Amino acid sequence: MxxxxxxxxxxxxxxxxxxxxxxxxxxxxxxxxxxxxxxxxxxxxGYFPTKYFNFDLRYLIKYNQYEALRTGLGGITNDALSKTFRINGYLVYGFGDDKFKYSVGGAYRLAEKSNTWLSASYTDDLQETGSTKFLTDKRFFQFFEPRLLNISLFHAHVTKTLSLGHQITPKLLTESEFSISHIDPTYSYIYAVGDESYSEFDISSAKFAIQWNPFSTYEVSKNEQKEVKEGFPKFTLQYTKSFKDVFKSDFNFSKFDFRTIYQFGDEKGSYSQIVLVAGIANGNVPLTHLYHAYPNNINKETILQRFSVAGINSFETMFFNEFFSDKFTTFQFKHYLKPFDISPSYKPQMVLITRYALGNIDQPERHENISFGSLDKGYTESGFELNKLLFGFGLSFTYRYGAYHLPDIADNIAFKFTFNLTL
Structure with a gap:
């Protein structure tokens, strides 16, 4: 027993x-x-994490028509070092213009519950002329940026910025910013206002942006609010005001920008997406702060010479620097067909696309040494993408028609790669 x-x-x-x-x-x-x-x-x-510092992969290598190859290092401190402050910066070098560019900044968290951060930065770099960025946009990373390869119109700027980010509710995010910039276009340009002509200028401006996602679902993870289910529509508003004679600022102008994104259908099957963007600028606005419609077509003769990589929300048949506006709106419609179920790991997808842009500009004669058109007749293009054919690459075909249809049929066609890769 x-x-x-x-x-x-x-x-x-x-x-x-x-x-x-x-x-x-x-x-x-x-x-x-x-x-x-x-x-x-x-x-x-877009980060490679280490113990106390996350390297920013956006600065490793890029290419554009002005700098040619651009390479460098950047990053930001992480929560392991501190949850109340962070330090960020980058240093890059452009081989084409033989210049270093850099930025250094820091932020301090004023309130954890509302995720309120006070930030300051100093930046000496380039920016694409006519581009607009919403302060509340999430960090957006691509392994490479298709449009950047072909951009040639940049302005150099030295900018000092003080900003405040505050989350009113998980669905309502605000960002405000005050900046002082010295701007020097890298191209031959003069902005004429009355008896004054400016080849470079100073701008002191304040911005306020609000992002409202009323139908998204959020949950708390590690003391942070995270979006666990996207809801549509989403709305973004941004107001910019430039003050003349404040810190030697040269111009008075204001800008109001709006964007909404609406998506419906089943992402596992077929679904549609609508993106509507609009902007209006009033006052003495130099070319650097006007609007373009995110063109992505190279100014070359044949279809094959223009063969490049399609962007996400860019006009593929619109040539770079073809149009600038102080009032504009763009409408983009995409319909994603159900992926072709060829095998568990190989599922190409077709996307049908239509884009429309409408704009205008007052007193274009003020912008000297540069030629561009107006979008007042309405610009239209349509086409399709066949994505994820091989290693994330696909193909796109887009055709330009309507009021801005060009005499040579080939000039209205854009045939390009697409690139879609998710981790």
Whole structure:
């Protein structure tokens, strides 16, 4: 009897030890899985994480028509160093213009619950002329940026910025900013206002932006609000005001920008997306702060010479620097067909696309040494994409028609690669 009891006790002890060992192994497996998931999320956001500092992959290598090859390093401190402050910056070099560009900044968290951050930065870099960015936009990372390859019109700027980010609710985010910039176009340009002519200028401006996602679902993760389910429509508003004679600013102007995104259907099947963007600028607005419609067509003769990579929301048949506006709106409609279920790992997808742009400009004669048109007749293009054919690459075909249809049929056609890769 004692022998049987001893045997049962040994068997139970062995089982408990195996169970503990399995539990420890399972815990380690879960930890490793979570670490791997976090690492992939960082890479998807464009960061290579280290213990205290996350390297920013956006600055490693780029190419454009002005700088040619552009390369450097950048990054930001992470929560392991501090959850109340962060330091960020980058240093890059352009081989085409033989110049270094850099930025350095820092931020301090004023309130954790509302995710309120006070930030300051100093930047000496280039910016695409006519581009507009919403302050509230999430960090957006691509392994390479298709439009950037072909951009030639940049202005150099030295900008000092003070900004405040505040989350009123998980669905309502605000950003405000005051900046002082010295701007020097890299191209031959003069802005004439009355008896004054400016080849370079100073602008002191304030911006306020609000992002409202009323139908999205959020949850708290590690003391941070995260969007776990996208809801549509989404709305973004931004107001910019430039003040003349404030810190030697040269111009008075204001800008009001709006964007809404609406998506309906089943992302696992077929669905549609509508993006509406509008902007209006009043006052003395130099070319650097006007609007373009995000063109993405190279100024070359043949279709094959213009063959490049299509952007996400750019006008593929519109030539760079062809149009500038102080009032504009763009409408983009995409319909994603259900992916072709060829195999579990190979599912190409066709997307049908239509884009429309309408704009105007007052007093174009003020902008000297540069020629461009107006979008007052309405610009239209349509086409399709066949995505994820091989290693994330696909093909797109777009045709320009309507009021801005060109005499040579080939000049209305854009045939390009697409690139879609998710981690």
């Amino acid at each position: 004692l022998k049987h009891c001893f045997f049962i006790l040994c068997l139970c002890a062995s089982f408990l030890l195996q169970a503990q060992s399995f539990s420890e192994d399972n815990t380690e497996t879960v930890k490793d899985s979570l670490k791997k998931k976090a690492f992939i999320e960082h890479l998807g956001n």
